Amino acid sequence: MKYYVVDAFADNVFEGNPAGVCIMDDWIPMEKMEKIAIENNLSETAFAVKEGNSYGLRWFTPGGEIDLCGHATLATAYVVFRFVEKNADVLHFNTKKANHHLIVRKNDDLFEMDFPTIIPERYHLTDLMVDALGAVPVEVLRTSRDLIFIFDSEDTVKKLTPDFSKIKQFPVGLSAYVTAKSKEFDFVARAFWPKINVDEDPVCGTMYCSLIPYWREQNGLDKMVARQVSKRGGTVYCEFCGERVKLSGRAALYLIGDICVDEE
Template identity: 35%
Template sequence: MQVPVLQLDAFATSRFAGNPAAVVVLPAFPDDAVLQAVAAANALPETAFVVPSGDRYRLRWFTPTVEVPLCGHATLAAGAVVCERLEPGRRRVVFDTASGPLTVDREGAGYRIDLPVRTVRPVPLQPALAAALGVTPLETFVDGGNHLALLPRAADVRALAPDLAAIARLDRTGVVVTAAGDGEHDFVSRYFAPAKGIPEDPVTGGAHCALVPFWAARTGRDTFLAHQASPRGGELTCRLVGDRVHLHGACVLRREGSIEL
């Protein structure tokens, strides 16, 4: 059986920027082992698997090594595929996922995704976290599956060269680092998740589910222009709306074809 596969750069306005994702369109989900094998072969941070379901779609996400409960950039990419390839002209699509219904709306030259807030709580600094990062954070937090480390300056976030093997041994599967912005951006961040097969994620929608309420609580604001300072980099317009986070970004199609399952 041949099925469509498309590769897009999400949270980007030009190719080879932002975060790459594959979107595979299926009539039904095959065995998980097949989905994982396809994601491993794609060798991208995330592969989104989309299945039509009435006027909605079912959506699952896999890194090269594991299935994850939420992925923002691959949801953005899946929305672009639905609105530009599967149903050209469609303005809104709802995906049923492990994180509940997620909506993607066309907005200007890009798309807005609606994601659930992740609760952030302060925790004492773990010496192993500081050692893995190679710096001592000002404050540390957790958002469920991730550590979140606040650094003194945006320049510290950009210059960070963590020990990825040590990060993979921590008691949570990912580490978000952040600092207040030093230019046009309100805050900057990076995200490391080697335990999930992603040494550094280029632009992470899911991390902003925690970063947006985190910075909202510190600033009293609800709207931000954020920059994820990975080597590829990406810019996100973010808004806190109750217990939801709205992220706006564009997608650029890079490759289109099919695979045999």
């Protein structure tokens, strides 16, 4: 099976968020995809199969399948545009776990993803949250899947050293996002996923589905530039479009190889 590793939301290799990508003729058993994701040990490995005029798409973390992933979608689109459908400028993906319809457009060296808007709601702060994060947020928000912590200082977000074992104890929230207003960018953010064995995701595309509507409410901007301030770092170009958001970024190819598996 042909295998690619692409650094998504990256201007150069070794930046952004690496994702594994497998473009297949037919689906292989779910257990095989889970094992490949564990063996690859990246935050996500994407599997795609051409189905009519679109691609079926699934993402697996080392801890199991996930319902929505931005950076691995960008990485998959990069591979399809470059190696499979070289004359295409728009790709459609239908996700298998949550039945999302995702669109990716190629605009010069930027890849623009059309994702659903996720509106967060206010949530309450607990002592466990403060203890786990090591700092006191000014606001806590929640989506159906994730927790969002708003801080009043960009430096605080950059310097956080969370206790991941305590984040795992949060009774709600598959992930913990932290964000603050920025001087150089419109806002900065980080994403922690210890519950699925990914302590910090270098650049988390789906996080921006909920951060874009929040920050638009704060600053009134439909278009924003965000910076994920993880160790690797990455820049995300954001646009609010009502019920949809657009996430754009660049990508860099790191690896092309072959996975040797028994498909019986």
